[in-house]
Amino acid sequence: MSGLILAIETSCDETAVAVVEEGRRIVANVVASQVALHADTGGIVPEVAARAHLRWMLPVLEEARSRASIERWAGLEAIAVTEGPGLAGSLLVGITMAKSLAWVTDLPLVPVNHLEGHIYAAWLHDRGEPAPHEPEFPLVAMVVSGGHTFLVEMRHHLDYRLLGQTVDDAAGEAFDKVGRMLGLTYPGGPAIMRAASGATRRDRRFPRAWLGDSDDFSFSGLKTAARRAVNAELGQSEGGREEPEGGRLPQESVAELAWAFQDSVVEVLATKTLRAAERSQARTIVLGGGVAANAVLRQRLADGAAARGIPLVVPRPALCTDNAAMIGAAAWHRLQAGARAGTDLDARPSLKLVV
Ligand code: KG4
Ligand code: ZN
Numbered sequence: 417m418s419g420l421i422l423a424i425e426t427s428c429d430e431t432a433v434a435v436v437e438e439g440r441r442i443v444a445n446v447v448a449s450q451v452a453l454h455a456d457t458g459g460i461v462p463e464v465a466a467r468a469h470l471r472w473m474l475p476v477l478e479e480a481r482s483r484a485s486i487e488r489w490a491g492l493e494a495i496a497v498t499e500g501p502g503l504a505g506s507l508l509v510g511i512t513m514a515k516s517l518a519w520v521t522d523l524p525l526v527p528v529n530h531l532e533g534h535i536y537a538a539w540l541h542d543r544g545e546p547a548p549h550e551p552e553f554p555l556v557a558m559v560v561s562g563g564h565t566f567l568v569e570m571r572h573h574l575d576y577r578l579l580g581q582t583v584d585d586a587a588g589e590a591f592d593k594v595g596r597m598l599g600l601t602y603p604g605g606p607a608i609m610r611a612a613s614g615a616t617r618r619d620r621r622f623p624r625a626w627l628g629d630s631d632d633f634s635f636s637g638l639k640t641a642a643r644r645a646v647n648a649e650l651g652q653s654e655g656g657r658e659e660p661e662g663g664r665l666p667q668e669s670v671a672e673l674a675w676a677f678q679d680s681v682v683e684v685l686a687t688k689t690l691r692a693a694e695r696s697q698a699r700t701i702v703l704g705g706g707v708a709a710n711a712v713l714r715q716r717l718a719d720g721a722a723a724r725g726i727p728l729v730v731p732r733p734a735l736c737t738d739n740a741a742m743i744g745a746a747a748w749h750r751l752q753a754g755a756r757a758g759t760d761l762d763a764r765p766s767l768k769l770v771v
Contacts, residue, residue: 417493418437418491418492418493419437419438419493419748420435420436420437420443420484420486420491420492420493421435421436421437421439421492421493421494421495421496421526421744421747421748421751422434422435422480422486422489422492422494422495422496422517422744423435423436423495423496423497423528423740423741423743423744423747424477424495424496424497424498424510424513424514424740424743425497425498425510425530425533425738425739425740425742425743426469426473426498426502426506426507426509426510426513427498427500427501427502427503427506427507427510427530427738428460428465428502428503428506428562428563428738429449429450429451429453429454429460429465429468429506429738430447430448430449430450430737430738430739431447431448431450431468431469431472431473431476431509431510432445432446432447432448432476432738432739432740432743433446433476433477433479433480433740434446434480434739434740434741434743434744435480435481435483435484435486435492435744436540436741436744436745436747436748437543438748439536439539439744439745439746439747439748439749440539440540440541440547440745440748441540441541441542441543442540442541442542442543442741443483443484443543444479444480444481444483444484445480445739445740445741446476446479446480446483446740447476447734447738447739447740448472448475448476450464450465450468451602451603453468454602455601455602457602458596458602459592459596459602460503462503462504462505462506463505465503465505465506466503466505466506466508466509469506469509469510470509473509473510473513474513477513480740489517489520489521489523490521492521492523493523493524493751494523494524494525494526494747494751495514495517495518495521495523495524495525495526496514496525496526496527496528496743496744496746496747496750496751497510497511497513497514497515497525497526497527497528497743497757497761498510498528498529498530498533498743499511499527499528499529499757499761499762499763499764499767500529500530500763500764500765500766500767501529501530501531501563501564501764501765501766501767501768502530502563502763502765503765504763504765507763507764507765508763511761511762511763514761515759515761519759524751524756525756525757525758525761526747526750526751526755526756526757527750527755527757527761528743528746528747528750529746529767529769530738530743530767531559531561531564531566531769532574532746532769533742533743533745533746534559534561534704534705534736534742535557535559535568535570535702535704535746536742536745536746536749537704537731537735537736537739537741537742537745538551538557538702538703538704538729538730538731539551539745540731540735540741540742540745548729549700549727549729551700551702551727551729552699552700552727553570553571553572553699553700554569554570554571554696554697554698554699555569555570555698555699555700555701555702556568556569556570556579556689556692556693556696556698556700556701556702557569557570557701557702557703557704558685558688558689558701558702558703558704558705558708559704559705560586560587560588560685560703560704560705560706560707560708560713561586561587561588561704561705561706561707562586562588562589562592562603562706563586563588563589564581564582564586564705565581565582565586565587565588565633565635565685565705565707566578566579566580566581566582566769567579567580567581567631567688567689567692568769568770569692569696569698573749574749574750574753576769576770577770578769578770579631579692579696580630580631580632580633580688580692581632581633582632582633582634582635583627583632583633583634584634584635584636585635585636585639586635587633587635587681587685587707588603588605588705588706588707589635590635590638590639590677590681591603591604591605591608591677591681591707592604592605593639594608594639594642594674594677595607595608596659596662597642597643597646597659597660597662598611598642598646598662598665598670598673598674599661599662599663599664599665599670600662600670600674603706605706605707605709605710606709608674608677608678609674609678609710609711609712611670611671611674611675612671612674612675612677612678612679612712614667614671615668615671615672615674615675616668616671617668617672618672618675618676618679620645620672620673620675620676621676621679621680622638622641622642622645622676622677622679622680623637623638623641623680624638624680624683624684625637625638625684626684631688631691631692633684633685633688635681638677638680638681642673642677643659643660645673645676646660646662646665646673647660649665649669649673650664650665678710678712679712681707681713682710682712682713682716683716685707685713685717686713686716686717686720687720689701689703689717690717690720690721690724693721693724693726694724694726698726699726699727700726700727700728700729701717701721701726701727701728701729702728702729702730703717703728703729703730703736704730704731704736704742705736706736706737706738707736708730708731708733708736709733709734709736709737714730717730718730
């Protein structure tokens with residue numbers, strides 16, 4: 417058995433194919449990003465995303481095959497694909513490709529939950545590089561992406577207990593919306609991080625939603641506070657429902673507001689994760705999802721985890737944002753557990769990690 421899984425991920429706006437060995441070693445990892453395509457509309461238009469997947473699916477597959485030096489598909493052990501959650505039209509492109517490949521090769525087809533993939537990115541490393549610290553159970557994992565924000569406890573592989581989740585917006589969604597208010601480019605997360613790093617005044621304070629001792633999150637109040645602050649800077653009525661035109665703000669104000677917003681999100685995310693890890697007596701903290709690419713969040717969690725003596729595993733930024741290697745990592749454990757999809761595999765746009 418080769419231990420090689422070919423994984424496909426098309427749930428949102430990245431067309432991605434990877435080859436991963438035994439759930440850990442990345443043999444090839446190709447991602448075609450649609451970011452530039454969606455920048456004009458300031459967000460994703462689902463049909464545009466689906467058509468872009470259709471355009472790039474085969475070239476990305478071919479590139480991954482060439483980088484992995486796979487001459488015959490038979491060298492693989494399974495085909496894995498994201499079945500959800502995500503945009504239906506986008507998911508269907510990857511699922512159709514994976515089904516066709518499994519059908520012509522007679523290889524098992526393994527369906528993977530995208531959110532499980534974000535957690536399993538913590539096990540990945542490049543083939544040929546030394547393996548990093550392997551996450552140990554029990555662990556606490558926080559996933560912070562464009563569509564999801566939650567904390568889970570894992571006592572074994574593929575075993576999740578939900579500790580808390582957002583009651584309104586996902587953290588990445590808040591970054592994207594506030595980025596738009598500030599007149600920054602899509603996606604808002606990296607743009608806010610860049611703008612915030614240029615702030616000279618760092619004394620503005622936006623609210624933090626602690627929600628008592630719970631492990632739940634809320635970002636809608638923070639979004640409202642940001643909208644009020646932008647409107648106040650622009651001299652508009654605070655009750656205005658219109659999205660403010662952040663493009664008219666002076667650069668220094670944008671930087672200050674970006675800093676204050678990021679400071680609030682990062683403090684809440686890091687504090688709640690560390691608190692949950694202590695309570696669960698976690699032997700590792702895992703961080704994943706696009707917002708985990710944020711350097712300030714990574715640093716804050718690294719400091720907090722080090723102070724408590726808990727090892728922290730955060731994948732490199734390119735493995736935090738959407739990619740197919742993470743799907744291949746999770747698929748390895750699903751394959752061992754006997755997960756198989758038939759030719760009736762369908763997209764599951766609202767799939768949950770824990771029901
Ligand atoms: O996991 P991901 O690539 O896609 C989803 O599954 O949603 O996450 C995308 C999200 C976007 O909201 C984006 O703004 C955010 O991750 N993001 C960041 C950073 N890089 C990406 N947020 C904060 N700081 C970053 N550096
Ligand atoms: Zn994602």
